[in-house]
Amino acid sequence: MVLAATLVASGCSVFTSYVGETEDARRQFESLAPEAAVRALEGGTGSSLDRLCYLLERGLILHASGDLPGSNRELFAATDEIKRMEDKAIISASDTASQAGSLLVNEKTIAYQGEPFEHVLLHAYLAMNFMFSNDLTGARVEIRKLQGIQKEIRERAKEEAADARDTSKGNESTAYAVERSLGQAYADQDSVAARVQNLYDDALSYALSALVYEMNGEPNDAFIDLKRAIELRPEIADLKGDAYRAALRSGLRDEAQALREAAPSVATDPGKDQPELVVLFESGDAPLKREISLPIPTGTGLTSIALPKYQLRPNPYTRATVRDGSGTLLGATALYTDVEGIAVRTLRDRMAVLALKQAIRAVGKAVVAKQVADASGHRGSTERGVAIILMSLYNVLTEQADLRSWTTLPASLQWVRIPMAPGEHQLSLRLEGSGGAALAERSVTVSLAKGERKFVNVRTTGPAVYLNVYPKPAEPTR
Numbered sequence: 001m002v003l004a005a006t007l008v009a010s011g012c013s014v015f016t017s018y019v020g021e022t023e024d025a026r027r028q029f030e031s032l033a034p035e036a037a038v039r040a041l042e043g044g045t046g047s048s049l050d051r052l053c054y055l056l057e058r059g060l061i062l063h064a065s066g067d068l069p070g071s072n073r074e075l076f077a078a079t080d081e082i083k084r085m086e087d088k089a090i091i092s093a094s095d096t097a098s099q100a101g102s103l104l105v106n107e108k109t110i111a112y113q114g115e116p117f118e119h120v121l122l123h124a125y126l127a128m129n130f131m132f133s134n135d136l137t138g139a140r141v142e143i144r145k146l147q148g149i150q151k152e153i154r155e156r157a158k159e160e161a162a163d164a165r166d167t168s169k170g171n172e173s174t175a176y177a178v179e180r181s182l183g184q185a186y187a188d189q190d191s192v193a194a195r196v197q198n199l200y201d202d203a204l205s206y207a208l209s210a211l212v213y214e215m216n217g218e219p220n221d222a223f224i225d226l227k228r229a230i231e232l233r234p235e236i237a238d239l240k241g242d243a244y245r246a247a248l249r250s251g252l253r254d255e256a257q258a259l260r261e262a263a264p265s266v267a268t269d270p271g272k273d274q275p276e277l278v279v280l281f282e283s284g285d286a287p288l289k290r291e292i293s294l295p296i297p298t299g300t301g302l303t304s305i306a307l308p309k310y311q312l313r314p315n316p317y318t319r320a321t322v323r324d325g326s327g328t329l330l331g332a333t334a335l336y337t338d339v340e341g342i343a344v345r346t347l348r349d350r351m352a353v354l355a356l357k358q359a360i361r362a363v364g365k366a367v368v369a370k371q372v373a374d375a376s377g378h379r380g381s382t383e384r385g386v387a388i389i390l391m392s393l394y395n396v397l398t399e400q401a402d403l404r405s406w407t408t409l410p411a412s413l414q415w416v417r418i419p420m421a422p423g424e425h426q427l428s429l430r431l432e433g434s435g436g437a438a439l440a441e442r443s444v445t446v447s448l449a450k451g452e453r454k455f456v457n458v459r460t461t462g463p464a465v466y467l468n469v470y471p472k473p474a475e476p477t478r
Contacts, residue, residue, distance in 0.1 A: 018050060018404040019288050022057065026407060030462030034065035045077075049111045052081045053404050056118065060125065060408045064282070064459040066468040068129045075126050082122075085113050112404045116153040117342045120146055120202060121409065127208055128280065132455050132470035136215050143209045154200045160350065174296065178355045181294050186309065186348055193348045195341035203232040204336035204413050207239070210246065211278070211417070215453065219249035229336075236334045241266030242417055270419040275448035277418045279322060279429075281333040282459040284315025284411035287340055289347075289403040296359045305359055306401040307351065310344050315411045316433045317440075317460055322418060323428045330427070333414035340411040410459065422450050429467070431460065440465050 021044070028037035038061055044054035059074035114122075123146040130138035206229035213222035226243035233239060240263035247256035248269055260267040287310035294305050321332045424447045431440040446454055446469065459466040 017291075017400075018053060019290070019407065022053075022407060025057065025061075026461075029061050029064075029408060030464050032464045032466075034061050034067075034466075037061050038070075049109075050404060052078055052085075052112050052114055053406065055081060056114070056122065056406045057408045059122075060406070063125055063129060064457075064461070064466045066466070066472075068133055072126065072129050075122060075129075078122055079126075082114060082119065085111060112402075115343070115346055115405070116149070116156065117199065117202075117339075117346055118406045118409075119149050120153070120205065121337075121339070121406070123149065124202075124205055124208060127212070128457075131208070131212065131215075132457065132468075134471050136212060139208075139212045140216065143205070143212055146205050147209070150200055150202070150205070157200070160353070174359050175352075175356050177296050178294075178359055179352060181296060182351055182355055185292055185294055185307075186351070189310065189312075189344050189348070192312070192341055193345040195338055196345040198232060199342060199345060199349070201228070201232055202337055203229045203236075203239075204415060206232070207242075207336060207415055210242070214246065214249075219246045220252075222246045223250050223252065223255070233334070233336060236336075237263045237266050238331070238334060238416055241268065245269060268419070273451040275420045275422055275451065276453045277322070277331075277420050277425075277427075277446060277448070277456065278453060279320060279331070279333055279416050279418070279456045279458070281317075281320040281414040281431075282410035282412075282457070283317045283320075283414055284340075285313045285461055286405075286407065286409035286411055287312045287343055288407055289401070289405050291401040291403065294355065296355075303359070305355065307355055308347065308401040308403055310347060312340065312344075313411070315340075315460075317431050318434055319414060319432050320416075320458055321430045321432060322416075322456075323430065325426045325428075327428070330420075331416045331418035333416045335412050336415045337413035339409050339413065343405070343409075408461070410461075420446075420448050422448055422452075424448075429456065429458065431458070431465065442467050444469060 022041065025037045025040035028034070028040055038058050041054050041058050041061075044050055045058070047054065055074050055078040059071050059078060062068075062071035062074060123142045127139045127142035127146065130136070130142060206225040210222040210225040210229065213219070213225065223243060223246035226239060226246055230236075230239050230243060240259050244256055244259040244263070244267040247253075247259060249272060256267075289308040290311045291306050292309045294307050296303055296305055319333050322330045324330055424445065427444045427446060429442045429444050430438045431442075433439045440460075442458075442465065444456060444467070446456075448454060455470040457466075457468045457470065
């Protein structure tokens with residue numbers, strides 16, 4: 001009864017691959033056809049299990065294409081979906097079937113709620129959309145939500161550690177076998193996971209927050225968040241220059257002097273009315289989940305479980321540089337958020353308990369198969385053989401990894417703030433690869449008034465380059 005209820009409630013999603021279902025949309029996105037990509041994802045927004053994924057994908061594609069109102073519409077719908085799932089206090093009969101089905105079918109019978117880092121990036125993108133639109137109130141609201149989520153992630157990590165301990169109780173031998181198999185299966189991505197030391201705080205979120213505070217005339221709060229960003233990314237010299245200027249505006253002379261000594265080349269004071277160009281480079285494509293098979297010895301013999309593993313996607317771009325008409329380097333983006341590393345590390349950290357639950361589920365399926373065989377045994381060898389074959393086929397079909405994730409995220413988020421002189425500037429934006437080779441180049445004309453700040457948002461996905469300058473000029477009125 002549980003199996004039947006689960007399959008009816010879940011429909012085809014139990015047996016399909018989210019990565020495969022959304023492949024056409026990603027191909028359209030990489031072909032500079034964002035409208036077609038968004039249309040290709042429209043049907044999935046009605047899914048009771050995958051709705052969040054489709055909303056996130058659509059919101060990010062619209063963000064990259066420059067449709068900020070459309071992006072906000074989809075991303076706010078995603079926040080509503082997350083809140084709906086979090087606020088669900090009463091477990092209905094269908095919920096009970098889904099939870100039981102996840103034990104006997106697979107994780108795709110449960111609605112996708114998003115990874116913690118995806119929740120952070122969701123509000124970061126909303127904050128950027130508001131910032132690009134010069135809506136500082138909206139940006140500040142999203143920054144506060146983002147920081148609150150980061151705090152929740154720290155607390156949730158403790159709960160997940162306790163869950164892992166509870167799951168291991170009574171299953172010690174299986175847990176040991178799982179850990180050994182996992183270590184071998186994911187060893188080739190150890191170096192990627194090791195790039196991320198802190199899953200609970202993000203340098204770009206603090207840099208965004210600081211800029212919002214500055215634009216609101218709150219340099220002291222900006223300085224505090226810039227110091228946090230420096231703690232996370234001490235190798236970025238430009239951060240120290242940004243913090244130096246915030247310290248000066250706040251009257252923090254000792255702190256400003258210390259930053260000037262730490263980074264004399266960037267600790268300049270162009271004045272509070274100096275125009276500024278902010279470049280956000282969303283580089284490459286985040287990894288996609290693929291299914292791997294992991295052999296696990298159990299009390300009923302050797303079994304195989306299906307688990308997700310990230311497949312990295314090549315990204316030839318290392319940074320974006322801004323040069324003036326004479327070719328003089330004005331600034332270069334630096335890595336603030338290693339989305340690829342965070343995704344791999346997050347999956348690795350939670351995989352031990354997930355794999356153990358998978359192994360327990362595999363044992364449960366074996367028990368059900370035996371019960372089916374025993375129950376049909378009195379009917380004759382033919383009926384018993386058919387029952388065993390059908391149950392074995394069911395086990396094979398339903399043992400599938402959950403491959404859902406926010407697939408249109410970039411591999412990395414890079415950022416630079418460049419003080420500029422007032423006036424019109426003919427600039428060259430170069431997207432560079434290893435060794436500083438220019439792999440793509442775009443001309444950008446930016447007019448800056450005294451005290452004005454403008455943004456250049458660049459996204460690469462596959463061979464495509466999306467570029468937008470904000471705030472956009474007002475459309476002429478009739």
